[in-house]
């Protein structure tokens with residue numbers, strides 16, 4: 001759902017946008033300083049032109065004082081100052097455009113890396129398409145801020161100030177009249193902003209929503225088509241798209257009906273006012289030059305003002321985009337308790353008698369007031385094989401997510417190899433704990449890259465992991481062996497083969513603890529047996545904790561933990577649990593036997 005645009009937050013958005021610009025442009029600050037200096041020089045030249053024109057008229061043309069070399073010099077000055085100012089300005093535009101591109105590049109990397117560090121709780125509420133939009137469109141829109149704020153606005157402001165000073169020097173009373181009319185422009189801009197700002201914010205939010213809907217539909221296309229939901233999704237998309245269209249239209253209306261006509265009218269009023277003032281004065285010869293210079297300057301006052309105001313629509317969009325990028329960067333990254341890390345006794349980490357996992361009085365809720373795990377306590381010895389079973393929704397995956405540090409365990413404690421979970425250094429933690437998820441996530445890359453996952457592991461280690469996962473043989477049978485591209489999401493492999501690659505990936509990091517989240521639920525019995533053999537071979541070397549719906553996978557586990565509504569209902573090896581008459585495990589097992 002889209003939130004209603006809040007116009008009162010504009011100032012905060014602007015501050016957030018400027019902070020972001022400062023951060024992204026920091027390495028280019030010298031370029032920025034030079035650009036401002038050269039823009040000031042260009043403005044100075046621009047102001048000088050009409051002064052030389054005035055001198056030509058007043059000192060030579062009107063008094064017929066034909067000093068040709070000086071006249072040629074002044075004429076050349078009038079023409080050249082304009083040209084050089086344009087040239088300088090163009091070069092600064094190029095400089096600032098380069099700066100803008102580099103800043104966007106930095107921003108994108110910053111945002112992407114930040115997204116990678118965000119806790120899983122963030123992704124529970126994030127919408128993929130909107131996040132993608134943040135990293136691509138919004139950062140791109142920030143580029144306009146550089147071009148608009150730093151180039152057009154800055155340049156126009158410098159020209160404006162320079163021109164007003166030159167006018168004051170020529171005739172301060174006339175300058176005051178021009179200046180007195182300027183608040184009218186501010187009023188026009190203010191009205192425009194009030195009218196268009198909500199539409200701008202809404203248009204951006206809707207664009208992001210469009211991306212979100214598109215990504216969601218493409219991601220779930222099979223489900224969507226199988227449910228004959230094309231028409232419903234099409235209608236939902238059309239409604240959002242139309243809303244986006246009307247938001248953009250209101251923005252354009254504000255521009256077409258208010259901004260441009262009002263500014264053009266203002267231009268005419270200003271010109272008329274200056275000519276009227278001259279008409280009421282006894283025009284001396286010298287005043288003709290002043291009139292020429294004033295009329296030249298009027299264009300230089302009006303044009304920057306128009307430029308500044310015309311940028312507001314784009315500027316607002318960019319500020320909204322920058323504020324959204326800023327808000328994403330402000331999302332707190334996964335916080336680790338470094339104090340606990342310092343206090344922890346690291347010697348325990350290498351003590352073989354210390355449990356691999358030790359959980360004490362663990363309570364957990366995703367949302368306050370809706371507990372998922374209740375007062376869980378258990379020890380898992382190193383090198384053991386533990387199965388976790390239970391009805392759907394009993395909290396199995398939640399327990400695994402907590403062991404993976406995807407969510408912080410706020411009530412109770414989890415220790416891994418004798419150290420508090422949140423005290424373990426991130427690299428070490430990720431090296432020590434391997435995960436085989438329910439849906440193996442494969443990259444559109446080679447088999448080798450899929451096992452390596454950017455860790456730059458040596459080929460021998462990759463092959464050893466593939467052998468341990470019983471994936472080596474089928475990988476070699478692919479047309480280019482380990483270099484075979486597996487297609488998007490591993491589309492060239494069967495579900496079972498994908499799962500074996502995922503196991504090889506987890507093992508390639510030589511983890512001390514291997515977590516399997518229903519890793520066998522999608523595979524056939526034959527592949528399941530291969531997985532079982534692979535897991536058996538790990539016994540004593542790696543601590544395996546496996547969630548299983550299919551109880552045959554964990555039948556041979558040293559210990560099975562049966563969860564029921566977030567509590568440990570039963571625990572023990574298969575034979576022992578089967579002895580509990582009417583027990584939960586026994587019932588689950590017999591049910592599966594019946595179904596088979």
Ligand SMILES: Nc1ncnc2c1ncn2[C@@H]1O[C@H](COP(=O)(O)OP(=O)(O)OP(=O)(O)O)[C@@H](O)[C@H]1O
Pocket residue numbers: 124366367372390391392393394395396397398399
């Ligand atoms: N990200 C989440 N945000 C809020 N609630 C969640 C989230 N994930 C799970 N839950 C809730 O927590 C409870 C336990 O879910 P969990 O996925 O841990 O169960 P499970 O035993 O793994 O189930 P299954 O066997 O179906 O995978 C459920 O009531 C579920 O609705």
